[in-house]
Amino acid sequence: AANATVTNVNATNATVQNVTATNVLAANATVTNVNATNATVQNVTATNVLAANATVTNVNATNATVQNVTVSSASIRSITATAANVQAITVTNANVSNLTAANVTGNFVQVNSGINFAPGATVNFGGNRLQGVGNAVVATDAVNLGQLQSVQKELNKSIASAAAMANISAPSDLKAGEFALGVGIGSSGGETSLAVGISGVAQPGLSYRASIGLNGSSKPTFGAGMNWTFK
Secondary structure (H helix, E strand, C coil), X not given: CECCEEECCEEECCEEEEEEEECCEEECCEEECCEEECCEEEEEEEECCEEEXXXXXXXXXXXXXXXXXXXXXXXXXXXXXXXXXXXXXXXXXXXXXXXXXXXXXXXXXXXXXXXXXXXXXXXXXXXXXXXXXXXXXXXXXXXXXXXXXXXXXXXXXXHHHHHHHHCCCXXXXXXXXXXXXXXXXXXXXXXXXXXXXXXXXXXXXXXXXXXXXXXXXXXXEEEEEEEECCC
């Protein structure tokens, strides 16, 4: 069809079966407001369909299979496809439900419900950031940078506490029944901790030591130990 204009075509309660179209060329065609209500379309095969300088608006397709469709200089808007198998099509501003697609290229995709990936499927972000990731809730959730930074902060606090506790000086000349109190300070990754410790000799040959690190966390670091001396 050359220089054809088809406008306001309405089909109600229509049945179309076994349509095969091969090498169909349409030049400078305008198809506008094509509506199909309660129509049954079966066994439609379209191969090598070329549309140059075409405008296609408000097309609704249900249970359609479309392969290798090439559209040049075309404006395609508001396409709603349900349970469709679509391959090698570039679509702008499309609303698609239950779509099985191979090699789909798009500038922006908005998902209102969810996406499921088959086991073994891979996702490649091309070196781009995955943005707007919420906090992980269950063990199989991905974590975001904010959560990793929070973990790193807590880890630095624990390391600072360990450093502070390790640097509490313990006198070596305590006698039985004597004890000493000490303090220490430690720092790691910008986090600082203060530790308090006690060490003493309970009886000849038996000494003890305990300390606690305070780093502003609700879970302070604690350690204790004993030593027996044998002759």
